[in-house]
Amino acid sequence: MSLTDITREGVLKAITEFQELGRDEFLRRYGFKEARTYLLVHEDAFYDSKAIAGVAHRHTAGRPLTAGEFSGGEKHAVRVLRSLGFEVRSTRTPPWDHDELVLLCAVLAGNGWQPMAPDAERVQELSEFLRRLPLHRHGHRGPDFRTPDEVARKMAELAESHLPENSDRDEQILRAFRESPTRMNSAAEALRKGVESGPLMDLAWSDEVIDAEVSAPEGRMLFRWHLVRERDPALRKKRIDQARARHGALACEVCGFDYERTYGPRGADYIECHHVVPLHVSGETTTRLNDLALLCANCHRMIHRSSPWPTPAELRELVTRRRS
Ligand SMILES: [Zn+2]
Numbered sequence: 037m038s039l040t041d042i043t044r045e046g047v048l049k050a051i052t053e054f055q056e057l058g059r060d061e062f063l064r065r066y067g068f069k070e071a072r073t074y075l076l077v078h079e080d081a082f083y084d085s086k087a088i089a090g091v092a093h094r095h096t097a098g099r100p101l102t103a104g105e106f107s108g109g110e111k112h113a114v115r116v117l118r119s120l121g122f123e124v125r126s127t128r129t130p131p132w133d134h135d136e137l138v139l140l141c142a143v144l145a146g147n148g149w150q151p152m153a154p155d156a157e158r159v160q161e162l163s164e165f166l167r168r169l170p171l172h173r174h175g176h177r178g179p180d181f182r183t184p185d186e187v188a189r190k191m192a193e194l195a196e197s198h199l200p201e202n203s204d205r206d207e208q209i210l211r212a213f214r215e216s217p218t219r220m221n222s223a224a225e226a227l228r229k230g231v232e233s234g235p236l237m238d239l240a241w242s243d244e245v246i247d248a249e250v251s252a253p254e255g256r257m258l259f260r261w262h263l264v265r266e267r268d269p270a271l272r273k274k275r276i277d278q279a280r281a282r283h284g285a286l287a288c289e290v291c292g293f294d295y296e297r298t299y300g301p302r303g304a305d306y307i308e309c310h311h312v313v314p315l316h317v318s319g320e321t322t323t324r325l326n327d328l329a330l331l332c333a334n335c336h337r338m339i340h341r342s343s344p345w346p347t348p349a350e351l352r353e354l355v356t357r358r359r360s
């Protein structure tokens with residue numbers, strides 16, 4: 037007899053018993069502790085997954101398994117319960133994402149960097165908004181995920197910005213807010229608008245890996261939007277045609293590199309587009325042809341590498357100065 041004997045029906049019976057006895061009595065009777073990491077979700081209620089699995093064994097094979105007889109972890113009880121079609125969520129609250137911190141700091145900044153209570157209207161609103169964002173998959177969200185309590189706690193932590201517990205990411209964003217408050221508040225605004233009007237909701241789940249060599253304090257959602265814009269094939273083609281008509285050839289607007297001249301036919305038509313409008317103002321605008329600069333891969337990467345991103349003209353000036 038082992039955990040793998042349990043059936044879906046046995047689990048459902050254990051859930052019913054849990055409901056009848058109440059959590060405390062259920063756990064006490066069968067000798068389980070409160071789940072630390074995994075909760076079974078059934079019809080919008082949460083159950084201690086290991087205890088449910090142990091008691092399901094009783095309803096399947098006649099005898100409950102005790103806590104010491106099996107592991108409640110991802111490879112054991114969690115896997116068995118999931119294989120029976122149940123949803124098991126991790127209770128670990130995922131670490132705060134960059135974009136979430138930008139939104140939180142904007143609200144905090146609007147309150148003069150004073151922490152707020154969980155029942156404050158702006159905390160409630162932010163909590164609701166954060167739970168809508170497509171940044172953390174539902175299976176990774178515990179029941180406390182971005183509740184007003186958690187949001188207020190994080191605010192208090194950030195308001196005490198000098199505390200050494202601040203992680204590098206927190207510190208990086210706090211610094212961005214100190215140094216360029218307007219820019220960061222606009223970024224939060226652009227994020228909100230992009231979520232409300234739809235486009236950011238669609239592209240944020242994409243699993244595109246953001247390069248470690250990219251620096252964008254405005255967050256990854258706006259950065260993804262930037263990439264989507266500059267890769268728009270129709271605009272790209274128009275921009276390339278325009279450059280050819282003007283200059284006869286296709287060269288990097290910063291350093292003059294011409295792929296075809298160096299690589300022959302293999303390099304023909306190759307060039308990257310860079311969207312020159314800064315992330316925090318690019319939110320609601322539509323891309324015009326003049327917003328796109330044609331760059332070689334090196335120069336494009338050098339622009340994205342550290343924030344604030346230089347304009348192509350600024351980078352060109354730097355390159356020219358270095359060359360002479
Ligand atoms: Zn270049």
Ligand SMILES: [Zn+2]
Pocket residue numbers: 262266309310311336340
């Ligand atoms: Zn770019």
